[in-house]
Amino acid sequence: RDEVNIISGALEMSQKKVEDIMTKLDDCFMLDIDTILDFTVISDIVRTGYSRVPVYEGKRTKIVSIIFTKDMAVIDPDDNLPLKTLCQLMPYNIYNVPVGTTLDILFKNFKDGIRGHMAFVTKKDEDGEEIMVGLVTFEDVIEEIIQEEINDE
Ligand code: ADP
Numbered sequence: 483r484d485e486v487n488i489i490s491g492a493l494e495m496s497q498k499k500v501e502d503i504m505t506k507l508d509d510c511f512m513l514d515i516d517t518i519l520d521f522t523v524i525s526d527i528v529r530t531g532y533s534r535v536p537v538y539e540g541k542r543t544k545i546v547s548i549i550f551t552k553d554m555a556v557i558d559p560d561d562n563l564p565l566k567t568l569c570q571l572m573p574y575n576i577y578n579v580p581v582g583t584t585l586d587i588l589f590k591n592f593k594d595g596i597r598g599h600m601a602f603v604t605k606k607d608e609d610g611e612e613i614m615v616g617l618v619t620f621e622d623v624i625e626e627i628i629q630e631e632i633n634d635e
Contacts, residue, residue: 484628487628487629488627488628488629490629491626491627491628491629492627494585494626495584495585495586495589495626495627496584496585496586497584498584498585498626499581499582499583499584499585500579500581500582500583500584500585500588500601500603500616500618501581501582501603501615501616503585503618503622503623503625503626504603504615504616504617504618504622505616505617505618505622506615506616507542507543507614507615507616510536510542510616510617511530511532511535512535512536512537512538512542512545513527513535513536513537513538513549513565514537514538514539514540514565515537515538515539515546515547515565515566515569516564516565516566517564517565518562518563518564518565519554519557519559519561519562519563519564519565519568520559520562521559521560524554524557524559527551527554528551528554530551532551533550533551533552534548534549534550534551534598534600534619535548535549535550535551536548536576536600536602536617537549537565537569538614542614543607543613543614543615544613544614545576545578545602545614546569546576547569547573547574547576548574548576548598548600549565549568549569549572549574550598553568553572574598576602577591577596577598577600577601577602578601578602578603578604578612578614579591579601579602579603579604579618580603580604580605581603581604581605581615583603585623585626588601588618588623589623589627592620592623599619599620599621600617600618600619600620601617601618601619602614602616602617602618603615603616603617603618
């Protein structure tokens with residue numbers, strides 16, 4: 483029964499944590515900020531089918547920005563534009579949530595207008611440094627509520 487699923491999904495929101503539903507770091511499609519947006523890279527981005535691509539600096543655990551796949555439409559591959567330049571032109575405030583954050587809180591923050599509807603799950607590593615361990619989007623949260631995969635092809 484759909485209604486029963488949705489209600490129980492909603493009730494479990496305060497029990498489930500971001501790390502339970504996130505896309506893990508190894509599975510995240512992301513780009514190094516030192517990437518050049520040439521033909522190959524632009525094709526790779528478009529071919530993934532993702533609408534947002536996190537940008538990291540130095541190591542994959544250090545996210546500094548997000549770019550939007552739709553912006554690739556206005557970039558000339560022959561310009562060999564540095565990704566860094568694009569990030570400077572379109573600054574983006576990333577949203578981090580610590581491991582342990584429950585889904586009701588994440589849902590509320592997305593609903594109240596976290597831009598881009600993407601959050602990075604972070605935790606402290608052995609050296610006390612804040613590192614990214616996965617990403618979570620509004621769609622991941624909605625899927626938990628309706629307890630079904632969303633097919634947005
Ligand atoms: P999109 O609009 O790109 O389809 P959604 O917000 O609909 O993204 O999320 C669909 C699924 O893809 C979610 O499970 C989300 O965690 C995952 N996802 C979104 N962007 C990326 C990315 N750049 N790399 C890996 N997984 C991603």
